[in-house]
Amino acid sequence: MGCLRASRVFSMGFSITYRTMSAAAPKLVAVAESRRFMIDCFKAVKVPQAHAEAQADLLVAADHRGHFSHGMNRLEMYINDLAINSTDGAAVPKILKETPATAWVDGLNGLGAVVGNYCMDLAIKKAKTVGVGWVCAKGSNHYGMAGWYAIRAMDQGLVGMSMTNTSPLMAPTRAKEAALGTNPLSLGANATNGDKFLLDMATTAVAVGKIEIQRRKGAPLPDGWAQDPSGEVTNDAELGFSTGCLMPLGGSELTSGYKGYGLGAMVDILSGVMSGANYSTQVRKWTHAGADSAADLGQVFIAVDPNCFAPNFEERMADFNSRLRGATPTDPSKPVLLAGDKEKKGMADVDAAGGIQYLENQLKTCANLAEILKIKPLSFV
């Protein structure tokens, strides 16, 4: 199985929502209006109200935080999958097997957010009873930003983790073809006074979108981002983009890319292999045109009650966070950040501005969707 071809990568739509690339005057969309629009889109392809809301909440949360690749950007792909029935918008997940601490769930090809919320809520319930809930789902679809599910556990005072496998896009160390996805993992933990640690990361070095930005700028790629068709590291953004073979976190073997490769495999084992879903090269490609088969992605949702261990976890987290943020910076103008700080600032920026600033081509996609689906177009602040 070769790597994704250029046309395919481009069609995955990582290109259309980077606000850094916008030159047009800001046209802001209120968070509630973005949500309303997405709900209307989902309902137009026969998704029940509650499922449409769940999926829209997930997507708008990503845009709110500045994770544009995981927000409205993905709407068209979801809608196309729903329209051709490769996702079942009405499906309700089903428990196949359970113990006090675990559950094996069949997502029955439902929407990612519907499957994910169901599973994390189940994990939360188990964690509140026996301290840990560990829920694996097969038969799921793209579930958006992994951090969403960690936040769901954090909202209940728990530590949350989630992982998912995705379409092949990462070449194992020493290989010239993709055999794992970007396979993200998330972990979230509360500190006192509303402070948080929220890690949400792909196990590849970078996302395809970052390669595209370098290409548009005509700038070279740093070592360790992408491979050329022969499997060597490339600094040529055009070639890296057309090859579409991402390197694992760590880059080449010399800089320990095999660790990122190992982490990507770990995520697939805990999500895809353990749940009996597709895994590795079994996972289908996914494009804006919609897919011709069910994704059958695998995911895992873990909730842990920190009160089962040393008391005052959130107080210690506050101290832990301040030790990291308080480390002397190399450049005093660039403070040391904690996982989640950037997204927190993204939310504050949107709130201060009064809305989300989508790129022109994203707004064009939305206008097209409104026309095709015969729903009220997006309105601006």
Next chain:
Amino acid sequence: MGCLRASRVFSMGFSITYRTMSAAAPKLVAVAESRRFMIDCFKAVKVPQAHAEAQADLLVAADHRGHFSHGMNRLEMYINDLAINSTDGAAVPKILKETPATAWVDGLNGLGAVVGNYCMDLAIKKAKTVGVGWVCAKGSNHYGMAGWYAIRAMDQGLVGMSMTNTSPLMAPTRAKEAALGTNPLSLGANATNGDKFLLDMATTAVAVGKIEIQRRKGAPLPDGWAQDPSGEVTNDAELGFSTGCLMPLGGSELTSGYKGYGLGAMVDILSGVMSGANYSTQVRKWTHAGADSAADLGQVFIAVDPNCFAPNFEERMADFNSRLRGATPTDPSKPVLLAGDKEKKGMADVDAAGGIQYLENQLKTCANLAEILKIKPLSFV
């Protein structure tokens, strides 16, 4: 808190056991003899027989696999800690709190292997009852290779994970001082026919030992391994070694080093913060001379029964492994490996040779220990 100084890093003894640096004729030590020697050393500093065996089993397993930094290399440090009572060789861990799926354990400053085995056995017992066992320990000491505990769960047909915090040595992204340790994590899963996936990795890009090897060779450091005193990436092996500030997996911010930093923090949250042990910059330095205070390290041990999810897990793992190993290699002379393959080869090499080949200066350290502790010196094959 600044980074470790050169003398300190050197004294951590990462330098003394790399067989690649040996020029002397091979003097092999049988695995059983290496174990015998270590047990005798521990008993000489009043460690009870069972604890001495547990600790020796762990260390000799590391040497057997080729993880020399985590084997006999550490013996002197353990012995010194025991001799000055900064580790209690006789301590038996104690459960402070438990649920059907969790336990909070106080290691009572016992030997790392004693605490680790106790906790993983408890996690295994819980996993066999409710599907998952999640055990956090405070009051522990250096627990050797993280993979050891995953293997313990694998030996019972379970998926095993473990993480530990360690002495500060990694600079968070944008910081010029260390605030996290090398904080390793491990995950192991069985496949059919004795095949395994066994990830055991530090969350730093490389270990200090790799920097020292470049320095001895007079070779430059690749980007992303180490920082200079001002916090910038350095290619100067001498400077990188003397600064002693490792970079997280991923290297600089440009190549997503903040992900490795986030992983290191995740490990510390799940091991140090959650257990109520020391964490981040609270963790003491550790040298060959022994430490002047208890380490109070935090660790987590997780066992999961894959039979709680989709049946035939090991069959799917075999297929998963073969998809990764079977990916077309960039260089046909360098096959694509799976996490654990290198260590499996290490064991086979030692078995074929009939013993472990330690470096001369390691053997010298052993000879000194034998004299000081008045025990039978190491004998050779």
